[in-house]
Amino acid sequence: MPFYRNPGADMMLTEKEIDETLLADTRIFHFGTLSMTHEPVRRATKRAVKVAKAQGALISFDPNLREPLWDSLKTAREQVSFGLEHCDILKISDNEIIWFTGEEDLAAGIKKLQKAYPLPLILLSMGGKGSRTYCGTEYAEVPAFLQEKPLDTTGAGDTFLGCCLHYVLENGMQQLNKERLKEMLITANGAASIITGRKGALRVMPTISELEEFLKSKRYGC
Numbered sequence: 001m002p003f004y005r006n007p008g009a010d011m012m013l014t015e016k017e018i019d020e021t022l023l024a025d026t027r028i029f030h031f032g033t034l035s036m037t038h039e040p041v042r043r044a045t046k047r048a049v050k051v052a053k054a055q056g057a058l059i060s061f062d063p064n065l066r067e068p069l070w071d072s073l074k075t076a077r078e079q080v081s082f083g084l085e086h087c088d089i090l091k092i093s094d095n096e097i098i099w100f101t102g103e104e105d106l107a108a109g110i111k112k113l114q115k116a117y118p119l120p121l122i123l124l125s126m127g128g129k130g131s132r133t134y135c136g137t138e139y140a141e142v143p144a145f146l147q148e149k150p151l152d153t154t155g156a157g158d159t160f161l162g163c164c165l166h167y168v169l170e171n172g173m174q175q176l177n178k179e180r181l182k183e184m185l186i187t188a189n190g191a192a193s194i195i196t197g198r199k200g201a202l203r204v205m206p207t208i209s210e211l212e213e214f215l216k217s218k219r220y221g222c
Helices: 041-054 073-086 094-101 106-116 156-171 178-196 208-217
Strands: 028-032 058-062 089-093 121-125 131-135 138-142
Touching: 028 041, 028 156, 041 058, 041 073, 058 073, 058 156, 089 094, 089 156, 094 106, 094 121, 106 121, 106 131, 121 156, 131 178, 138 178, 156 178, 178 208
Parallel strands: 028 058, 058 089, 089 121
Antiparallel strands: 121 131, 131 138
16 A cells, blocks of 8 residues: 655654644553554654553554564654553554564564554454464454455454454453453454455545444344
């Protein structure tokens, strides 16, 4: 996917332009490294993260590594490390785990991250192999709902994460036992599967009723 930048409006946000009043009532603040590839938006992003965290928001982070956007992968690693140090919820893909930790075994990569960073909730997406989640000592894994003829995978990861964040907002972080973690992944995997059968990203995200019907057809309650 091409990015039309150098410069782009997304690179130009400054610290002074951040409306901190918007962060006062934020329950979850999500960010990724696309706003950390260049200055001044890198400083603006870090400022917003610190303000949101100070206001009591949960911090969600997705490395969302796009190699062509970085001057060097060394810089990318430094900015990903900032996200790992500050987030409460990490969404990371299998290829990003391998890149950052050097571990081909995903479980070993997760353990390395948990040892190095305080990560209360980890969401691991594995494409067609499904997803896993780690929350303290609790762990759950759910297979993907594969489409026979997928049309477009754009936005599948964002849909997956959006459903997980919604679940956290509805149920809280403290209530995420093994059963609820599995329920969260089933719902998120279902939503991600639905959009891979459609062209586009944002406009094709399913409604709650569509998701419920989909999961019923797969013999899962919602």
